[in-house]
Amino acid sequence: MNPAIADLFDLLRSKGHARYDGEAVTQLEHALQSAQWAERSGADSALIAAALLHDLGHLLHDFDGTPTRQGLDDLHQYRCLPFLRPLFGPATLEPIRLHVDAKRFLCAREPGYLDSLSPDSRRSLALQGGVFDAAQATAFAALPHALDAVRLRRWDDLAKSAGAQTPDLEHFARHLDSSAVSQG
Secondary structure (H helix, E strand, O other): OOHHHHHHHHHHHHHOOOEOOOOOOEHHHHHHHHHHHHHHOOOOHHHHHHHHHOOHHHHHOOOOOOHHHHOOOOOHHHHOHHHHOOOEOHHHHHHHHHHHHHHHHHHHHOOOHHHHOOHHHHHHHHHOOOOOOHHHHHHHHOOOOHHHHHHHHHHHHHOOOOOOOOOOHHHHHHHHHHHEOOOO
């Protein structure tokens, strides 16, 4: 395994026991469930890596408790990018960067999506800029990797089941290794 990926796994193991803000799972459980949904859906390795790492930014801040309950957007979709950019290319990084906007897009374009969000996801939506208007939704849909971000968002929504059985981190190492950019 790439040593930098081993470091990411160490971070997930050491800080992943924290409760996923406002949900019934830990950060690590959420990451593993997201990656499992991506794998079950036939996603390629780059998108499976994105699913596993999309909320890594939540582990890189020093907030006490749930940031959204404090009225804070922790900007997790951007916070992790400096750590991941040396390892992965756009096929992994862009869905991570865009998964928050994918929620805003789905709220604008899919009837009932907003009502399906958990209370914390609704709270964070308001802090993240709210539902896209028609022009914002159209602009988002035209972005490279927008459709992958929407797929990632759907797996994110599904990955909140307490007690769900998932493979361990090592199971997903091959996807991260195969989607890592060459360092040579």
